[in-house]
Every structure is written in structure tokens, then in C-alpha cells.
Amino acid sequence: MDKEEAVKNQLKELGLSRSEVVVYLYLLQKGLSTPTKAAFGTGIARTNCYHLLQGLKDKGLIAEQLNRKRSAYLARDPQAFRRSLERRREVIERLLPDLENLYTSQKYKPALHFYDGFEEVKELYLLPFSSNTTAMIGLGSTAKLDKLDSKFHDHWYAQCKKHKIILKDILTYTSGEKAAMAAKNIQGDLYDYRLLPDDYKNFPTDMLVWSDRVAIFALQEPIFGALIVSPLIAETFRIMFDVMWKALPPMD
Structure with a gap:
């Protein structure tokens, strides 16, 4: 397995879909791109590519900017992964007590x-x-x-x-x-x-x-x-x- 494939597999382990990995790596390598440019560069349909970009943005991995009055996207510093995981961990820690209470109340219901x-x-x-x-x-x-x-x-x-x-x-x-x-x-x-x-x-x-x-x-x-x-x-x-x-x- 070459290095690029190893990176793709590790990104999938972090919760990205195969298509999200393709788009994210494209933005890391090519920089600021419109949905049309990203779709052409990755071979992913423009409509699908737009949804993938929105998903990556929601995950905090890319940023949206206006480029000549058109939306364009730029990959954030890869350290964003660490910050994203830390935020998730904080949310889970806050949520766990409530989830455990729900589980305890449900597990005895027949x-x-x-x-x-x-x-x-x-x-x-x-x-x-x-x-x-x-x-x-x-x-x-x-x-x-x-x-x-x-x-x-x-x-x-x-x-x-x-x-x-x-x-x-x-x-x-x-x-x-x-x-x-x-x-x-x-x-x-x-x-x-x-x-x-x-x-x-x-x-x-x-x-x-x-x-x-x-x-x-x-x-x-x-x-x-x-x-x-x-x-x-x-x-x-x-x-x-x-x-x-x-x-x-x-x-x-």
C-alpha cells in the first residue's frame, strides 16, 4: 500500500467518507477552489461535490470564502482535525451522563x-x-x-x-x-x-x-x-x- 492510500484509509478511520476524503485531499493540494473546479478536479458530480463541501465545512475541516462574489472553499490547517476531535470529545463527555441515565431507565423495560x-x-x-x-x-x-x-x-x-x-x-x-x-x-x-x-x-x-x-x-x-x-x-x-x-x- 502506497503512502497516499494509507493517508486515505486513515482519514476514513477518522470518520470521513470515501468521497469526502477525495475532495478534502484535493483542496489540501490545490488550494482555494469553487464547487465547479473541485467537481472537475475530483471527477465528482457538481451537485454531489457541493454537498460534500458543505459536510467538510460543518466538520470544521474547510472554510468557505467569497471569490469574485462566488463561493469558494479552502482546506484549513490539518491541525483542524485535532481541534475537531477535541470538540467531539468535550461534547461526548458532557453528553455521557444523560445517555447513561437514559440507558439505565430503558434497559429494564421489557x-x-x-x-x-x-x-x-x-x-x-x-x-x-x-x-x-x-x-x-x-x-x-x-x-x-x-x-x-x-x-x-x-x-x-x-x-x-x-x-x-x-x-x-x-x-x-x-x-x-x-x-x-x-x-x-x-x-x-x-x-x-x-x-x-x-x-x-x-x-x-x-x-x-x-x-x-x-x-x-x-x-x-x-x-x-x-x-x-x-x-x-x-x-x-x-x-x-x-x-x-x-x-x-x-x-x-
């Missing part, structure tokens, strides 16, 4: 996403595998998913094993008769489950919790899913799950 139909719901089921989570809890009836699509049911638990996710399920008694045993056979020691009393044969929705996310699935028509992204809500569900887990007998 985000909510909806998934419509079984195909989108399957995408929601697969979301944990695109994260770095190592543990997940579930509550509901895996028998419903197994009945809707047994291949996807087995694939999902296989993905849990592939990503080495420790999964704990609290399931309906019906799920424990078949689906839970299939999951245990797939995941092995990474999987554990406990069963709700036989009185709770039907669980209207299923739930998964991982990281700062809570996913809720309705697998009866109309099939849909909802994803809540909130550290506080996720932790609340974990506490409730833990209370239930400790109250239920371990599986033999």
Missing part, C-alpha cells in the same frame, strides 16, 4: 414479540440455540408439541444436547408418560423433569425461560407464541419455577 402460526412458533422454539445460554427451564405439556410434530419435538431436544444446555422441565402427568421419557433418552444427564399432580392434566400454554427471555407457546388453535425480553420478568419466572420444583417429588 420488549415483546409475537409469533403467529406453527411455523413461526417453531422459530421461537429454536431461538435459545442462537444464544450462549447453558441452562433453560420449561413448564407445560411437551406432549402437545410431540403430537403436533414428533420429529420437531425430538429435533429440539437433540439441539439442547448438541448445545450442551441443561434443561429442567415441570410437565403435566400426560407428558411424563411418553414425551418426557423420549426427551430423557435424547438428552441423558443434561435433562431432568418433575411432574405436576395428576389433577393438572391440561396445561393451556407452555413456557421456556433462558437468559433474559421468557417464551410462551399456545399450541392449540389459534397457535401462536410470545417472547418477553426482560431480566426482571425472567428472574421472577425462575423463582416461581424453583418453588414448584422443590415442592414436587424427584423422578425415580
